[in-house]
Amino acid sequence: MRLHYRTFLSLVAIACATATLQAQPPAPDLVLSNGKIITVDERFTIAQAVAIKANRIVAVGTNQEIAQLAGANTRRIDLMGRAVIPGLIDNHMHLLRAATTWTRELRFDGVQSRKQAVELLRARAKVVGPGEWVYNIGGWTHQQFADDPKPFTREELDQIAPNNPVSLQESYFQVFLNSRALQALGIEANAPDPPEFVKGSIMRDTSGRPTGVIRGDIPATRPVAAKLPKVAPEQLEASSRALLEDMNRAGLTSVGVPGCNADVLEIFQKWKAQGQLNVRIFCIDGAAGANPEQVDRALGQIPRIKLFQGDSSIDNIFFGESVYGPLHDPMFATKSDPTSDQLQQWRRMAMEIAKAGLPLHVHAELHDTIDAFLDQIEAINKEHPIKSLRWTLAHVNQINASQLERMKNLGMYAAVHPWAVINGAIMHDEFGDGAYDMPPLSTIQKSGIQWGLGTDGTAANQYLPFTTLQFAVTGQMVGGATVNRQTIGREDALIAHTRKNAYLVFQENNLGSIQPGKLADLVVLDRDYLTVPADQIRNIKPVMTMVGGRIVYDASVGGVKNEQR
Numbered sequence: 001m002r003l004h005y006r007t008f009l010s011l012v013a014i015a016c017a018t019a020t021l022q023a024q025p026p027a028p029d030l031v032l033s034n035g036k037i038i039t040v041d042e043r044f045t046i047a048q049a050v051a052i053k054a055n056r057i058v059a060v061g062t063n064q065e066i067a068q069l070a071g072a073n074t075r076r077i078d079l080m081g082r083a084v085i086p087g088l089i090d091n092h093m094h095l096l097r098a099a100t101t102w103t104r105e106l107r108f109d110g111v112q113s114r115k116q117a118v119e120l121l122r123a124r125a126k127v128v129g130p131g132e133w134v135y136n137i138g139g140w141t142h143q144q145f146a147d148d149p150k151p152f153t154r155e156e157l158d159q160i161a162p163n164n165p166v167s168l169q170e171s172y173f174q175v176f177l178n179s180r181a182l183q184a185l186g187i188e189a190n191a192p193d194p195p196e197f198v199k200g201s202i203m204r205d206t207s208g209r210p211t212g213v214i215r216g217d218i219p220a221t222r223p224v225a226a227k228l229p230k231v232a233p234e235q236l237e238a239s240s241r242a243l244l245e246d247m248n249r250a251g252l253t254s255v256g257v258p259g260c261n262a263d264v265l266e267i268f269q270k271w272k273a274q275g276q277l278n279v280r281i282f283c284i285d286g287a288a289g290a291n292p293e294q295v296d297r298a299l300g301q302i303p304r305i306k307l308f309q310g311d312s313s314i315d316n317i318f319f320g321e322s323v324y325g326p327l328h329d330p331m332f333a334t335k336s337d338p339t340s341d342q343l344q345q346w347r348r349m350a351m352e353i354a355k356a357g358l359p360l361h362v363h364a365e366l367h368d369t370i371d372a373f374l375d376q377i378e379a380i381n382k383e384h385p386i387k388s389l390r391w392t393l394a395h396v397n398q399i400n401a402s403q404l405e406r407m408k409n410l411g412m413y414a415a416v417h418p419w420a421v422i423n424g425a426i427m428h429d430e431f432g433d434g435a436y437d438m439p440p441l442s443t444i445q446k447s448g449i450q451w452g453l454g455t456d457g458t459a460a461n462q463y464l465p466f467t468t469l470q471f472a473v474t475g476q477m478v479g480g481a482t483v484n485r486q487t488i489g490r491e492d493a494l495i496a497h498t499r500k501n502a503y504l505v506f507q508e509n510n511l512g513s514i515q516p517g518k519l520a521d522l523v524v525l526d527r528d529y530l531t532v533p534a535d536q537i538r539n540i541k542p543v544m545t546m547v548g549g550r551i552v553y554d555a556s557v558g559g560v561k562n563e564q565r
Protein backbone atom coordinates (compact mmCIF):
# COMPACT_ATOMS: atom_id res chain seq x y z
CA MET A 1 0.00 0.00 0.00
CA ARG A 2 2.71 2.39 1.04
CA LEU A 3 4.88 1.54 -2.00
CA HIS A 4 1.94 2.13 -4.29
CA TYR A 5 1.35 5.54 -2.76
CA ARG A 6 5.00 6.49 -3.18
CA THR A 7 5.10 5.29 -6.78
CA PHE A 8 2.13 7.46 -7.56
CA LEU A 9 3.78 10.44 -5.93
CA SER A 10 6.99 9.82 -7.88
CA LEU A 11 5.01 9.90 -11.10
CA VAL A 12 3.51 13.22 -10.08
CA ALA A 13 6.98 14.48 -9.25
CA ILE A 14 8.34 13.32 -12.63
CA ALA A 15 5.55 15.16 -14.41
CA CYS A 16 6.42 18.32 -12.50
CA ALA A 17 10.14 17.94 -13.14
CA THR A 18 9.53 17.41 -16.85
CA ALA A 19 7.56 20.61 -16.99
CA THR A 20 10.43 22.41 -15.26
CA LEU A 21 12.95 20.94 -17.71
CA GLN A 22 10.97 22.10 -20.71
CA ALA A 23 11.16 25.65 -19.41
CA GLN A 24 14.99 25.24 -19.29
CA PRO A 25 15.54 27.13 -16.07
CA PRO A 26 19.02 28.22 -15.02
CA ALA A 27 20.84 25.61 -12.94
CA PRO A 28 20.05 25.63 -9.22
CA ASP A 29 22.60 26.97 -6.74
CA LEU A 30 22.11 24.06 -4.40
CA VAL A 31 20.80 20.53 -4.59
CA LEU A 32 19.94 18.38 -1.57
CA SER A 33 19.57 14.74 -2.54
CA ASN A 34 19.31 11.22 -1.16
CA GLY A 35 16.95 12.26 1.61
CA LYS A 36 13.43 11.65 2.83
CA ILE A 37 11.87 15.01 2.02
CA ILE A 38 8.68 15.37 4.05
CA THR A 39 7.28 18.15 1.91
CA VAL A 40 4.08 18.80 3.93
CA ASP A 41 2.38 19.82 0.69
CA GLU A 42 -1.39 19.29 0.37
CA ARG A 43 -0.87 15.59 -0.44
CA PHE A 44 1.83 15.14 2.21
CA THR A 45 4.20 14.01 -0.57
CA ILE A 46 7.48 12.34 0.34
CA ALA A 47 10.32 13.12 -2.12
CA GLN A 48 14.06 12.43 -2.31
CA ALA A 49 15.66 15.66 -3.43
CA VAL A 50 15.25 19.44 -3.56
CA ALA A 51 16.77 22.08 -5.84
CA ILE A 52 17.22 25.65 -4.61
CA LYS A 53 17.99 28.78 -6.60
CA ALA A 54 18.79 31.95 -4.65
CA ASN A 55 16.32 31.95 -1.73
CA ARG A 56 13.61 29.75 -3.22
CA ILE A 57 12.87 26.11 -3.89
CA VAL A 58 12.79 25.51 -7.65
CA ALA A 59 12.16 21.76 -7.83
CA VAL A 60 11.28 18.80 -5.62
CA GLY A 61 11.45 15.20 -6.83
CA THR A 62 13.49 12.04 -7.12
CA ASN A 63 17.29 11.99 -6.98
CA GLN A 64 17.49 11.48 -10.75
CA GLU A 65 15.10 14.29 -11.62
CA ILE A 66 16.85 16.80 -9.42
CA ALA A 67 20.34 15.62 -10.45
CA GLN A 68 19.45 16.45 -14.05
CA LEU A 69 18.85 20.07 -13.11
CA ALA A 70 22.27 20.58 -11.55
CA GLY A 71 24.92 22.51 -13.44
CA ALA A 72 28.69 22.79 -13.11
CA ASN A 73 28.43 25.38 -10.34
CA THR A 74 25.63 23.74 -8.40
CA ARG A 75 26.60 22.88 -4.83
CA ARG A 76 25.48 19.41 -3.77
CA ILE A 77 24.62 18.15 -0.31
CA ASP A 78 24.15 14.41 0.26
CA LEU A 79 21.45 14.01 2.91
CA MET A 80 22.51 10.38 3.51
CA GLY A 81 18.94 9.26 3.91
CA ARG A 82 17.98 11.86 6.50
CA ALA A 83 14.50 13.26 6.92
CA VAL A 84 13.87 16.87 5.95
CA ILE A 85 10.87 18.94 7.03
CA PRO A 86 9.80 22.52 6.27
CA GLY A 87 11.20 25.15 8.63
CA LEU A 88 9.12 25.08 11.80
CA ILE A 89 6.93 28.09 12.56
CA ASP A 90 5.78 29.08 16.05
CA ASN A 91 2.70 31.28 15.60
CA HIS A 92 3.05 32.95 19.02
CA MET A 93 6.26 33.39 20.97
CA HIS A 94 7.41 36.43 22.93
CA LEU A 95 10.72 36.31 21.10
CA LEU A 96 11.81 39.94 21.14
CA ARG A 97 11.15 40.29 24.85
CA ALA A 98 13.28 37.17 25.40
CA ALA A 99 16.22 38.86 23.65
CA THR A 100 16.43 41.40 26.48
CA THR A 101 17.37 38.66 28.98
CA TRP A 102 18.46 35.65 26.88
CA THR A 103 22.21 35.54 27.53
CA ARG A 104 21.67 36.39 31.20
CA GLU A 105 19.18 33.55 31.64
CA LEU A 106 20.11 29.98 32.47
CA ARG A 107 17.43 28.27 30.42
CA PHE A 108 16.13 24.82 31.35
CA ASP A 109 14.20 24.17 28.10
CA GLY A 110 14.91 20.57 27.09
CA VAL A 111 16.91 19.76 30.24
CA GLN A 112 15.52 16.35 31.20
CA SER A 113 17.54 15.59 34.32
CA ARG A 114 17.67 17.41 37.64
CA LYS A 115 21.27 16.37 38.07
CA GLN A 116 22.10 18.18 34.85
CA ALA A 117 20.11 21.25 35.95
CA VAL A 118 22.12 21.41 39.18
CA GLU A 119 25.38 21.08 37.24
CA LEU A 120 24.26 23.90 34.96
CA LEU A 121 23.50 26.06 38.00
CA ARG A 122 26.92 25.43 39.53
CA ALA A 123 28.68 26.12 36.24
CA ARG A 124 26.72 29.34 35.67
CA ALA A 125 27.49 30.62 39.17
CA LYS A 126 31.16 30.02 38.48
CA VAL A 127 31.07 31.78 35.11
CA VAL A 128 29.21 34.91 36.24
CA GLY A 129 31.19 35.24 39.49
CA PRO A 130 30.19 36.10 43.07
CA GLY A 131 27.29 38.50 43.59
CA GLU A 132 25.86 38.18 40.08
CA TRP A 133 22.34 36.88 39.47
CA VAL A 134 21.79 33.35 38.23
CA TYR A 135 18.25 33.21 36.92
CA ASN A 136 15.67 32.17 34.41
CA ILE A 137 12.22 33.56 33.65
CA GLY A 138 9.92 30.64 32.98
CA GLY A 139 9.82 28.00 30.27
CA TRP A 140 10.31 25.01 32.58
CA THR A 141 8.85 22.95 35.41
CA HIS A 142 10.44 20.63 37.96
CA GLN A 143 8.25 17.80 36.59
CA GLN A 144 10.51 17.73 33.52
CA PHE A 145 13.34 16.20 35.57
CA ALA A 146 12.55 12.53 34.99
CA ASP A 147 15.33 11.39 37.36
CA ASP A 148 14.13 13.42 40.35
CA PRO A 149 11.06 15.60 39.73
CA LYS A 150 11.08 17.83 42.79
CA PRO A 151 11.12 21.59 43.36
CA PHE A 152 14.24 23.47 44.44
CA THR A 153 14.52 24.58 48.05
CA ARG A 154 16.13 27.70 49.42
CA GLU A 155 18.70 25.61 51.27
CA GLU A 156 19.60 23.58 48.21
CA LEU A 157 20.08 26.69 46.09
CA ASP A 158 22.19 28.22 48.89
CA GLN A 159 24.38 25.16 48.82
CA ILE A 160 24.68 25.13 45.00
CA ALA A 161 25.41 28.86 44.67
CA PRO A 162 26.22 30.36 48.08
CA ASN A 163 27.63 33.59 46.64
CA ASN A 164 25.01 34.34 43.98
CA PRO A 165 21.39 35.42 44.16
CA VAL A 166 19.44 32.65 42.39
CA SER A 167 15.92 33.00 40.96
CA LEU A 168 14.31 30.15 39.03
CA GLN A 169 10.82 30.83 37.69
CA GLU A 170 8.58 27.87 36.81
CA SER A 171 6.23 28.99 34.04
CA TYR A 172 4.21 31.80 35.70
CA PHE A 173 3.34 29.53 38.62
CA GLN A 174 6.11 29.98 41.15
CA VAL A 175 9.66 31.20 41.68
CA PHE A 176 12.40 29.49 43.70
CA LEU A 177 14.81 31.87 45.43
CA ASN A 178 17.89 31.33 47.56
CA SER A 179 18.88 33.45 50.57
CA ARG A 180 20.95 35.92 48.56
CA ALA A 181 18.00 36.48 46.22
CA LEU A 182 15.55 36.99 49.11
CA GLN A 183 17.96 39.52 50.55
CA ALA A 184 18.30 41.34 47.22
CA LEU A 185 14.50 41.51 46.92
CA GLY A 186 14.09 42.83 50.47
CA ILE A 187 12.15 39.78 51.66
CA GLU A 188 12.99 39.15 55.31
CA ALA A 189 11.91 37.00 58.24
CA ASN A 190 9.37 38.65 60.56
CA ALA A 191 9.18 41.77 58.43
CA PRO A 192 6.34 42.99 56.23
CA ASP A 193 6.34 41.94 52.57
CA PRO A 194 7.80 44.51 50.18
CA PRO A 195 4.83 46.49 48.82
CA GLU A 196 5.25 45.42 45.16
CA PHE A 197 4.50 41.79 46.04
CA VAL A 198 0.97 40.39 45.81
CA LYS A 199 -0.44 39.70 49.28
CA GLY A 200 0.10 36.08 50.24
CA SER A 201 2.46 35.33 47.37
CA ILE A 202 5.57 35.13 49.56
CA MET A 203 5.57 31.69 51.19
CA ARG A 204 6.71 31.60 54.81
CA ASP A 205 7.09 28.80 57.33
CA THR A 206 5.26 28.83 60.68
CA SER A 207 8.02 30.94 62.24
CA GLY A 208 7.61 33.65 59.57
CA ARG A 209 10.81 32.77 57.74
CA PRO A 210 10.49 33.00 53.94
CA THR A 211 10.85 29.55 52.38
CA GLY A 212 12.21 30.93 49.12
CA VAL A 213 9.03 30.22 47.17
CA ILE A 214 6.95 33.00 45.55
CA ARG A 215 3.67 31.65 44.19
CA GLY A 216 0.56 32.83 42.35
CA ASP A 217 0.29 33.55 38.62
CA ILE A 218 1.74 36.43 36.59
CA PRO A 219 1.11 39.28 39.09
CA ALA A 220 2.91 37.29 41.81
CA THR A 221 5.95 36.39 39.74
CA ARG A 222 6.28 39.79 38.04
CA PRO A 223 7.93 41.71 40.95
CA VAL A 224 10.76 39.16 40.94
CA ALA A 225 11.25 39.24 37.16
CA ALA A 226 11.18 43.05 37.26
CA LYS A 227 14.19 43.11 39.60
CA LEU A 228 16.34 40.80 37.51
CA PRO A 229 19.04 42.50 35.43
CA LYS A 230 18.42 42.59 31.69
CA VAL A 231 21.32 42.41 29.27
CA ALA A 232 23.22 45.70 29.04
CA PRO A 233 22.35 47.81 25.95
CA GLU A 234 25.75 47.09 24.41
CA GLN A 235 25.09 43.36 24.88
CA LEU A 236 21.61 43.37 23.34
CA GLU A 237 22.85 42.51 19.88
CA ALA A 238 24.90 39.53 21.15
CA SER A 239 21.94 38.35 23.22
CA SER A 240 19.60 38.63 20.23
CA ARG A 241 22.05 36.67 18.11
CA ALA A 242 22.36 33.90 20.72
CA LEU A 243 18.57 33.74 20.91
CA LEU A 244 18.11 33.33 17.16
CA GLU A 245 20.89 30.71 17.10
CA ASP A 246 18.99 28.74 19.71
CA MET A 247 15.81 29.03 17.63
CA ASN A 248 17.61 27.74 14.51
CA ARG A 249 19.20 24.95 16.54
CA ALA A 250 15.67 23.94 17.57
CA GLY A 251 14.47 23.94 13.94
CA LEU A 252 12.52 27.20 14.10
CA THR A 253 12.72 29.51 11.10
CA SER A 254 9.68 31.80 11.58
CA VAL A 255 7.93 33.21 14.64
CA GLY A 256 4.73 35.18 15.22
CA VAL A 257 5.76 37.65 17.92
CA PRO A 258 3.40 39.41 20.32
CA GLY A 259 4.98 42.73 21.31
CA CYS A 260 7.88 43.55 19.00
CA ASN A 261 10.21 45.65 21.21
CA ALA A 262 11.58 48.55 19.16
CA ASP A 263 15.18 48.15 20.35
CA VAL A 264 15.41 44.49 19.33
CA LEU A 265 13.43 45.04 16.14
CA GLU A 266 15.97 47.64 15.08
CA ILE A 267 18.74 45.05 15.39
CA PHE A 268 16.74 42.56 13.35
CA GLN A 269 16.10 45.21 10.66
CA LYS A 270 19.83 45.82 10.45
CA TRP A 271 20.56 42.10 10.05
CA LYS A 272 17.85 41.85 7.44
CA ALA A 273 19.50 44.62 5.41
CA GLN A 274 22.76 42.66 5.68
CA GLY A 275 21.07 39.45 4.54
CA GLN A 276 21.73 37.88 7.94
CA LEU A 277 18.38 37.69 9.67
CA ASN A 278 18.06 33.98 10.47
CA VAL A 279 14.50 33.88 11.82
CA ARG A 280 11.50 35.49 10.12
CA ILE A 281 9.62 37.82 12.44
CA PHE A 282 5.88 38.48 12.16
CA CYS A 283 4.79 41.04 14.73
CA ILE A 284 1.51 41.03 16.62
CA ASP A 285 1.36 44.53 18.02
CA GLY A 286 -0.88 47.37 19.11
CA ALA A 287 -1.78 48.96 22.42
CA ALA A 288 -4.72 47.50 24.33
CA GLY A 289 -6.91 49.85 26.33
CA ALA A 290 -6.53 49.37 30.08
CA ASN A 291 -9.55 51.54 31.00
CA PRO A 292 -12.32 53.46 29.19
CA GLU A 293 -10.17 56.61 28.86
CA GLN A 294 -7.40 54.65 27.16
CA VAL A 295 -9.98 53.07 24.88
CA ASP A 296 -11.12 56.57 23.89
CA ARG A 297 -7.56 57.40 22.93
CA ALA A 298 -6.95 54.08 21.15
CA LEU A 299 -10.02 54.59 18.98
CA GLY A 300 -8.30 57.60 17.45
CA GLN A 301 -5.09 55.66 16.83
CA ILE A 302 -6.42 52.39 15.41
CA PRO A 303 -7.47 53.84 12.01
CA ARG A 304 -3.89 55.03 11.49
CA ILE A 305 -2.30 51.60 12.06
CA LYS A 306 -0.69 50.26 8.90
CA LEU A 307 0.06 46.56 8.74
CA PHE A 308 1.80 44.59 5.96
CA GLN A 309 4.36 47.28 5.19
CA GLY A 310 7.17 44.71 5.43
CA ASP A 311 7.92 41.46 3.65
CA SER A 312 8.55 37.77 4.30
CA SER A 313 11.53 38.56 6.59
CA ILE A 314 9.91 41.07 8.95
CA ASP A 315 6.35 42.27 8.91
CA ASN A 316 3.58 43.61 11.11
CA ILE A 317 0.57 41.37 10.61
CA PHE A 318 -1.89 41.58 13.51
CA PHE A 319 -3.35 43.84 16.12
CA GLY A 320 -2.91 42.00 19.43
CA GLU A 321 -2.50 40.15 21.60
CA SER A 322 -4.75 42.12 23.93
CA VAL A 323 -7.79 44.26 23.13
CA TYR A 324 -8.98 45.40 26.56
CA GLY A 325 -6.64 44.82 29.51
CA PRO A 326 -9.26 43.85 32.14
CA LEU A 327 -10.43 41.02 29.85
CA HIS A 328 -6.99 39.42 29.49
CA ASP A 329 -7.41 36.03 31.23
CA PRO A 330 -4.67 35.22 33.76
CA MET A 331 -2.80 31.96 33.21
CA PHE A 332 -3.96 29.95 36.20
CA ALA A 333 -7.51 31.27 36.62
CA THR A 334 -10.12 28.53 36.41
CA LYS A 335 -13.11 30.72 35.61
CA SER A 336 -13.87 34.17 34.27
CA ASP A 337 -16.88 36.44 34.54
CA PRO A 338 -16.61 39.24 31.99
CA THR A 339 -18.92 42.13 32.95
CA SER A 340 -21.07 43.96 30.43
CA ASP A 341 -19.14 47.20 31.08
CA GLN A 342 -15.87 45.47 30.27
CA LEU A 343 -17.33 43.82 27.18
CA GLN A 344 -18.65 47.15 26.00
CA GLN A 345 -15.10 48.54 26.05
CA TRP A 346 -13.81 45.39 24.37
CA ARG A 347 -16.40 45.82 21.64
CA ARG A 348 -15.56 49.50 21.07
CA MET A 349 -11.92 48.51 20.46
CA ALA A 350 -12.67 45.44 18.34
CA MET A 351 -15.31 47.29 16.30
CA GLU A 352 -12.73 49.94 15.39
CA ILE A 353 -10.19 47.22 14.54
CA ALA A 354 -12.72 45.57 12.22
CA LYS A 355 -13.70 48.91 10.71
CA ALA A 356 -10.03 49.65 9.98
CA GLY A 357 -9.80 46.27 8.22
CA LEU A 358 -7.09 44.98 10.57
CA PRO A 359 -6.38 41.34 11.36
CA LEU A 360 -6.72 40.60 15.08
CA HIS A 361 -4.90 37.98 17.16
CA VAL A 362 -6.34 38.00 20.65
CA HIS A 363 -5.52 36.21 23.90
CA ALA A 364 -8.60 34.12 24.78
CA GLU A 365 -8.34 31.30 27.22
CA LEU A 366 -11.20 30.67 29.63
CA HIS A 367 -14.50 29.20 28.48
CA ASP A 368 -16.71 32.16 29.43
CA THR A 369 -14.25 34.66 27.99
CA ILE A 370 -14.23 32.85 24.65
CA ASP A 371 -18.04 32.79 24.60
CA ALA A 372 -18.23 36.49 25.46
CA PHE A 373 -15.68 37.45 22.80
CA LEU A 374 -17.57 35.41 20.18
CA ASP A 375 -20.83 37.17 21.15
CA GLN A 376 -19.12 40.50 20.52
CA ILE A 377 -17.45 39.39 17.30
CA GLU A 378 -20.74 38.06 15.89
CA ALA A 379 -22.29 41.46 16.53
CA ILE A 380 -19.30 43.33 15.06
CA ASN A 381 -19.30 41.05 12.03
CA LYS A 382 -22.79 42.24 11.09
CA GLU A 383 -21.51 45.82 10.78
CA HIS A 384 -17.97 45.24 9.60
CA PRO A 385 -17.47 41.75 8.18
CA ILE A 386 -14.29 40.12 9.42
CA LYS A 387 -14.32 37.13 7.07
CA SER A 388 -11.13 38.02 5.18
CA LEU A 389 -9.24 39.42 8.19
CA ARG A 390 -8.08 36.12 9.73
CA TRP A 391 -9.23 37.06 13.22
CA THR A 392 -7.57 34.58 15.52
CA LEU A 393 -8.21 33.46 19.08
CA ALA A 394 -4.93 32.64 20.81
CA HIS A 395 -4.15 29.94 23.44
CA VAL A 396 -7.75 28.58 23.61
CA ASN A 397 -6.90 25.73 25.98
CA GLN A 398 -10.52 25.69 27.20
CA ILE A 399 -12.23 25.94 23.82
CA ASN A 400 -15.04 23.50 22.95
CA ALA A 401 -16.74 22.14 19.82
CA SER A 402 -19.59 24.65 19.72
CA GLN A 403 -17.20 27.59 20.07
CA LEU A 404 -15.08 26.17 17.24
CA GLU A 405 -18.21 25.96 15.12
CA ARG A 406 -19.05 29.61 15.81
CA MET A 407 -15.48 30.58 14.89
CA LYS A 408 -15.64 28.62 11.66
CA ASN A 409 -18.86 30.37 10.70
CA LEU A 410 -17.15 33.71 11.30
CA GLY A 411 -14.12 32.69 9.20
CA MET A 412 -11.87 32.77 12.28
CA TYR A 413 -8.68 30.89 13.15
CA ALA A 414 -7.24 29.22 16.25
CA ALA A 415 -3.66 29.71 17.42
CA VAL A 416 -3.26 26.81 19.84
CA HIS A 417 -0.61 26.96 22.57
CA PRO A 418 -0.70 23.92 24.84
CA TRP A 419 0.45 25.39 28.14
CA ALA A 420 0.12 21.85 29.52
CA VAL A 421 3.44 20.97 27.89
CA ILE A 422 5.00 22.35 31.07
CA ASN A 423 1.93 23.15 33.18
CA GLY A 424 0.17 19.80 32.80
CA ALA A 425 0.62 18.76 36.43
CA ILE A 426 -0.60 22.13 37.76
CA MET A 427 -3.58 22.04 35.40
CA HIS A 428 -4.54 18.56 36.63
CA ASP A 429 -4.47 19.91 40.20
CA GLU A 430 -6.72 22.79 39.17
CA PHE A 431 -9.13 21.19 36.72
CA GLY A 432 -9.03 17.48 37.58
CA ASP A 433 -9.99 15.27 34.67
CA GLY A 434 -11.00 18.31 32.62
CA ALA A 435 -7.31 18.99 32.12
CA TYR A 436 -7.12 15.94 29.85
CA ASP A 437 -8.97 18.03 27.24
CA MET A 438 -6.90 21.20 27.57
CA PRO A 439 -6.38 21.94 24.80
CA PRO A 440 -8.88 19.68 23.00
CA LEU A 441 -6.53 19.03 20.09
CA SER A 442 -8.47 16.26 18.37
CA THR A 443 -11.72 18.25 18.69
CA ILE A 444 -9.96 21.22 17.11
CA GLN A 445 -8.49 19.05 14.34
CA LYS A 446 -11.85 17.38 13.62
CA SER A 447 -13.68 20.71 13.55
CA GLY A 448 -11.95 21.57 10.28
CA ILE A 449 -11.03 25.05 11.50
CA GLN A 450 -7.78 26.56 10.24
CA TRP A 451 -5.46 26.21 13.23
CA GLY A 452 -1.77 26.10 14.09
CA LEU A 453 0.52 25.12 16.94
CA GLY A 454 2.70 27.45 18.96
CA THR A 455 4.09 27.70 22.46
CA ASP A 456 3.51 31.17 23.95
CA GLY A 457 7.15 30.85 25.07
CA THR A 458 9.55 31.76 26.44
CA ALA A 459 8.11 32.39 29.94
CA ALA A 460 4.62 30.84 29.83
CA ASN A 461 5.98 27.79 28.07
CA GLN A 462 9.12 26.10 26.79
CA TYR A 463 10.01 26.92 23.19
CA LEU A 464 11.26 23.64 21.64
CA PRO A 465 8.95 22.61 18.76
CA PHE A 466 9.67 18.89 18.93
CA THR A 467 8.58 18.90 22.58
CA THR A 468 5.29 20.50 21.47
CA LEU A 469 4.94 17.96 18.66
CA GLN A 470 5.46 15.05 21.07
CA PHE A 471 2.77 16.50 23.33
CA ALA A 472 0.36 16.77 20.38
CA VAL A 473 1.00 13.18 19.31
CA THR A 474 1.21 11.47 22.74
CA GLY A 475 -0.41 13.82 25.28
CA GLN A 476 2.85 13.72 27.24
CA MET A 477 4.14 16.81 29.01
CA VAL A 478 7.86 17.34 29.60
CA GLY A 479 9.08 14.59 31.90
CA GLY A 480 6.81 12.07 30.18
CA ALA A 481 3.57 12.08 32.23
CA THR A 482 0.44 11.74 30.09
CA VAL A 483 -1.67 14.85 30.78
CA ASN A 484 -3.84 15.10 27.63
CA ARG A 485 -6.10 12.54 25.97
CA GLN A 486 -6.87 14.57 22.85
CA THR A 487 -3.94 13.48 20.75
CA ILE A 488 -3.62 13.91 16.99
CA GLY A 489 -1.62 12.14 14.28
CA ARG A 490 1.99 13.01 13.51
CA GLU A 491 1.17 14.31 10.07
CA ASP A 492 -1.57 16.64 11.37
CA ALA A 493 0.71 17.86 14.17
CA LEU A 494 3.50 18.66 11.72
CA ILE A 495 1.07 20.36 9.34
CA ALA A 496 -0.11 22.51 12.28
CA HIS A 497 3.48 23.53 13.06
CA THR A 498 4.36 24.35 9.43
CA ARG A 499 1.85 24.82 6.60
CA LYS A 500 -1.10 25.88 8.79
CA ASN A 501 1.12 28.28 10.70
CA ALA A 502 2.27 29.81 7.42
CA TYR A 503 -1.38 30.71 6.96
CA LEU A 504 -1.60 32.10 10.49
CA VAL A 505 1.28 34.49 9.70
CA PHE A 506 -0.08 35.42 6.22
CA GLN A 507 2.79 33.64 4.45
CA GLU A 508 1.04 30.66 2.85
CA ASN A 509 2.45 31.57 -0.56
CA ASN A 510 6.01 31.66 0.75
CA LEU A 511 6.35 29.31 3.70
CA GLY A 512 5.12 26.16 5.39
CA SER A 513 5.95 23.42 2.88
CA ILE A 514 8.78 22.24 0.64
CA GLN A 515 7.36 23.05 -2.78
CA PRO A 516 8.63 24.79 -5.91
CA GLY A 517 8.15 28.55 -5.61
CA LYS A 518 8.29 28.67 -1.83
CA LEU A 519 11.14 30.13 0.19
CA ALA A 520 13.85 27.57 0.98
CA ASP A 521 13.26 27.23 4.74
CA LEU A 522 13.87 23.67 5.81
CA VAL A 523 15.31 21.49 8.55
CA VAL A 524 17.38 18.31 8.17
CA LEU A 525 16.74 15.97 11.12
CA ASP A 526 18.97 13.45 12.86
CA ARG A 527 16.11 10.94 12.81
CA ASP A 528 12.85 10.52 11.00
CA TYR A 529 9.93 12.38 12.61
CA LEU A 530 7.46 10.03 10.91
CA THR A 531 8.95 6.76 12.22
CA VAL A 532 10.82 7.52 15.46
CA PRO A 533 9.00 6.08 18.52
CA ALA A 534 6.42 8.68 19.58
CA ASP A 535 7.90 9.14 23.05
CA GLN A 536 11.22 10.11 21.46
CA ILE A 537 9.93 12.85 19.16
CA ARG A 538 11.16 15.50 21.59
CA ASN A 539 14.70 14.09 21.29
CA ILE A 540 14.85 14.72 17.54
CA LYS A 541 17.66 17.15 16.79
CA PRO A 542 18.06 19.27 13.69
CA VAL A 543 21.43 18.68 12.02
CA MET A 544 20.98 21.54 9.58
CA THR A 545 18.57 24.47 9.40
CA MET A 546 18.14 26.60 6.30
CA VAL A 547 16.39 29.96 5.96
CA GLY A 548 15.85 31.39 2.49
CA GLY A 549 18.45 29.03 1.00
CA ARG A 550 21.11 30.02 3.57
CA ILE A 551 22.41 27.42 6.00
CA VAL A 552 21.94 29.12 9.37
CA TYR A 553 22.66 26.13 11.59
CA ASP A 554 24.94 23.19 10.87
CA ALA A 555 25.56 20.69 13.66
CA SER A 556 28.50 19.17 11.77
CA VAL A 557 30.54 22.37 12.08
CA GLY A 558 29.62 22.86 15.72
CA GLY A 559 26.47 24.83 15.20
CA VAL A 560 26.08 28.27 13.89
CA LYS A 561 26.72 29.40 10.37
CA ASN A 562 26.32 32.82 8.93
CA GLU A 563 26.43 32.32 5.24
CA GLN A 564 26.73 35.44 3.14
CA ARG A 565 24.79 35.74 -0.02
Ligand SMILES: [Zn+2]
Nearest residue numbers: 321363394395
Ligand atom coordinates in the same frame (compact mmCIF):
# COMPACT_ATOMS: atom_id res chain seq x y z
ZN1 LIG B 1 -1.42 35.55 25.73
